Amino acid sequence: MNAIPIGKLSVATDVNIETIRYYEREGILPLPKRSENGRRIYFEEDVRRLNFIHKCRGLGFSLKEIRGLLSLVDTGDFTCGEIHALTIEHTRQIAEKIENLRRMQEVLLEMAAHCSKGKVPDCPIIDSLYE
Amino acid sequence: MNAIPIGKLSVATDVNIETIRYYEREGILPLPKRSENGRRIYFEEDVRRLNFIHKCRGLGFSLKEIRGLLSLVDTGDFTCGEIHALTIEHTRQIAEKIENLRRMQEVLLEMAAHCSKGKVPDCPIIDSLYE
DNA sequence: TGTGCATCCTGTAGTAACTACAGAATACAG
DNA sequence: CTGTATTCTGTAGTTACTACAGGATGCACA
Numbered sequence: 001m002n003a004i005p006i007g008k009l010s011v012a013t014d015v016n017i018e019t020i021r022y023y024e025r026e027g028i029l030p031l032p033k034r035s036e037n038g039r040r041i042y043f044e045e046d047v048r049r050l051n052f053i054h055k056c057r058g059l060g061f062s063l064k065e066i067r068g069l070l071s072l073v074d075t076g077d078f079t080c081g082e083i084h085a086l087t088i089e090h091t092r093q094i095a096e097k098i099e100n101l102r103r104m105q106e107v108l109l110e111m112a113a114h115c116s117k118g119k120v121p122d123c124p125i126i127d128s129l130y131e
Numbered sequence: 132m133n134a135i136p137i138g139k140l141s142v143a144t145d146v147n148i149e150t151i152r153y154y155e156r157e158g159i160l161p162l163p164k165r166s167e168n169g170r171r172i173y174f175e176e177d178v179r180r181l182n183f184i185h186k187c188r189g190l191g192f193s194l195k196e197i198r199g200l201l202s203l204v205d206t207g208d209f210t211c212g213e214i215h216a217l218t219i220e221h222t223r224q225i226a227e228k229i230e231n232l233r234r235m236q237e238v239l240l241e242m243a244a245h246c247s248k249g250k251v252p253d254c255p256i257i258d259s260l261y262e
Numbered sequence: 263t264g265t266g267c268a269t270c271c272t273g274t275a276g277t278a279a280c281t282a283c284a285g286a287a288t289a290c291a292g
Numbered sequence: 293c294t295g296t297a298t299t300c301t302g303t304a305g306t307t308a309c310t311a312c313a314g315g316a317t318g319c320a321c322a
Contacts, residue, residue, distance in 0.1 A: 007269060017270090018310055026308085037317060039270055055231050060191035063308070072242070087243040094236045098229055100186050105225045111203070112218040138298060148299090149281055157279085168288060170299055194279070 002044055003033075009042045013050045020050065028053060028063060028070070059097065133175055134164075140173045144181045151181065159184060159194060159201070190228065 010017045023029040029050065033041040049070075056066045072086055141148045154160040160181065164172045180201075187197045203217055 005270075016310065018312095019308085021272095022309060037270085039317080057308085058191045059228055059232060059235075060189045084243055087239045091236055091239050091243075094232050094239070097190055098232045098236070101190060101225050101229045101232070105222055105229070108218045108222050108225070112215055112222075136299075147281065150279085152301095153280060168299085170288080188279085 003041045004043070004047075006040045006042065009046060009050065012047050013054055015050055015054050023050070023053065026063065028067060134172045135174070135178075137171045137173065140177060140181065143178050144185055146181055146185050154181070154184065157194065159198060 004012070006017055006020055009015075010020060020029065024031065029046070032046065035041055052070075053066055056069065057063075061069070068086065069090065072083065135143070137148055137151055140146075141151060151160065155162065160177070163177065166172055183201075184197055187200065188194075192200070199217065200221065203214065
């Protein structure tokens, strides 16, 4: 139920119409149902999946990596060991991303704070991401 | 001191040599000194800057956005108000990225935990990034 | 019941951010 | 001093979009 055309999906997810069709060609979005006249029809599930893909892209995951994440849910027949192998590397990667962002955040906030006290900031931002 | 050639910079930062030259062409890395025979010479500062750029890219920032972040440190003549304007939007964006990653992390860990108890996971991962 | 503007279709071409390769010069280890 | 490694410039290919072009269909409104 609640069928929507590609334009509405685009607005709902803030993903460009052409990008949606590109994801379809790439097999990262499933082939949607079509209306009698060949127009694509989407449902709530597609909105969720596309939101997920879009946010992952914004977090620096490649389409290949996203395919890997989606495979966790697309096929329900992974063994326990496989799930572990797939999630462990991803959680490690995510933890690292969070840590890097946390450091950037810290330095930016500090910068703004110093600044508001009238001090000209010097240059700690770059070091913040250097291990 | 401690001058290194492009190959060492590439190894030190895990950034492809061709990508380093590409960043130079794009003006995101400064034109380096050259040896007598025209070979690029880098220093510790370049390692830090390139590490920063590389990590930002891995966190989903575009080169344009990274240019904006670097401008905070490249020119020391921002006014306090400008620093605030630039940092506030960035910190908002970073907070959002952290929150999205945190949710993904939670769901992946939960998935692995359920799995290790022998339960077949169903499908919460996609919802985790759906507001 | 027309009619005109919005939305959709396919297909192709352009852009951003790399990445790889060709062909030549220089560095340096044994 | 000779051969393998590294660097150089320049160009072409790849990934992930993004923007048309040209045509068909949908739908609000007179």
